[in-house]
Amino acid sequence: MKKIIIFSIIAILFIAVLIWFGKMNSKPPVSFDTEKPFKTSITKKTVATGKVTPLEEVEIKPQVSGIIDKIYLEEGVKVKKGDLIAQIRVVPNEQALSNAMGRVNKAKIQLNNSEISYNRNKKLFDTGVISRREFEQFELDYNQAKQDVIISQNDYQIIKKGSVSSSGMANTNIRATVPGTILEIPVKEGDQVIESNNFNAGTTIALIADMTKMIFEGKVDESEVSKIKNDTELEIALGAIADKKFPAKLTFIAPKGTEENGTVQFTLKADVNLEDDYFLRAGYSANAEIILEQKDSIMAIREALLQFDKETDKPFVEVKKGDQEFEKKDVELGISDGVNVEILSGITEEDEIKVWNKAKGKIEEEQVEE
Structure with missing residues (x-):
């Protein structure tokens, strides 16, 4: 009885082994695809993010302090040099106004005294009592006194009204100093403004720029700025205008970088070629595509075919030696665009390179099991 049980167990094990071998033989053999190097052109680019701004922006500031009485134009309006933008109502300082009036009265008193002296000495000169030289001094004092009255009255008018009525030009009138488009009027009627002087930049009444001359201003990382040169051709893509790129030429690279989020960024400027x-x-947001390096008709492979040695980190590929037999070959890499990479040495155009992440048998087996 025991022998029967033993022979039965052996028979079952034998059948199981046969079934296992049958399944193993039924699995498809693992095979890898191959690809050959090819000739192509590779362009290495970087992208600088920034915005489009006018080449020059002019700030219009008042010559006197006061309150905005009237604004005549709106943002977006094209202006010529001398066009009236706004008008200021002067609110004089009481102390300064009082001092100016005091100077006017003092100048009039001096004029009155000089006039009396002039008239008295003119009679003496006419009768020959004094010489002409002595009389000319009294005449000079009288003329200077008349001029002092005019000057003090003008000062009083400027403090009170902001300008002299006889001058023909009122400092209270804010006019465009250059032709262009009004980009911004940051004040409104009733706002108080400060004049521009040696100690204060003054309040900006309007911002004017020539919108026919635009530049791109952006930033690029320090790792790429050394590869960029002036007069490089760029392509500007605007977020507000889809499917359109504007050509531009690089004109400025900042000699000093600024640290932002742990990386050093350098400012770039480029003249944009506009279209009617x-x-x-x-202020349109923009991206500039900058060509760092470009090569034509070079031998390349897809970057997906590369492998890297775990110890030396050197790149290599597996080249077909026989039927599903591959040989490891080190390669020297050149320029890359992230998809294709240039091969400088290590393989030839006739070599068949293993697509190492695609095994036909394995894929088919997984699909059958699913």
Whole structure:
């Protein structure tokens, strides 16, 4: 009885082994695809983010302090040099006004005294009592006194009204100093403004710029700035205008970088070539594609075919030696665009490179099991 049980167990084990071998033989063999190097052109680019701004922006500031009495133009209006933008109502300082009036009265008193002296000595000169030289001094004092009265009265008018009525030009009138488009009027009627002087930049009444001359201003990382040169051709893509790129030429690279979020960024500026069909507004966000390096008709492979040695970190590929037999070959890499990479040495155009992450048998087996 025991022998029967033992032979039964052996028979079952034998059948199981046969079934296992049958399944193993039924699995498809693992095979890998291959690819050959190819000739192509590779362009390495970087992207600088920034915005489009006018080449020059002019701030219009008042010559006198006061309150905005009237604003005549709106933002977006094109102006010529001398166009009236706004008018200021002067609110004089009481102390300064009182001092100016005091100077006027003092000048009139001096004029009255000089006039009396002039008239008295003129009679003496006419009768020959005094010489002409002595009389000319009294005449000079009289003329200077008349001029002092005029000057003091003008000072009083400037403090009170902001300008002299006889001058023909009122400092209270804010006019465009350059032709262009009004980008911004940061004040409104009733606002108090401060004049521009040696100690104060003054209040900006309006911002004017020539919108026919636009530049791109952006930033690029320090790792790429050394590869960029002036006069490099760029392509500017605007977020506000889809499917359109504007050509530009690099004109400025900042000699000093600024640290932002742990990386050093350098400012770039480029002249943008505008088209009549498109109107670019100041402040549009933009990206500039900059060509760092470009090579034509070079031998390359897909970057997905590369492998890297775990110890030396050197790149290599597996080249077909026989039927599903591959040989490891180190390669020297050149320029890359993230998809294709240049091969400088290590393989030839006739070599068949293993697509190491695609095994036909394995994929088919997984699909069958699913």
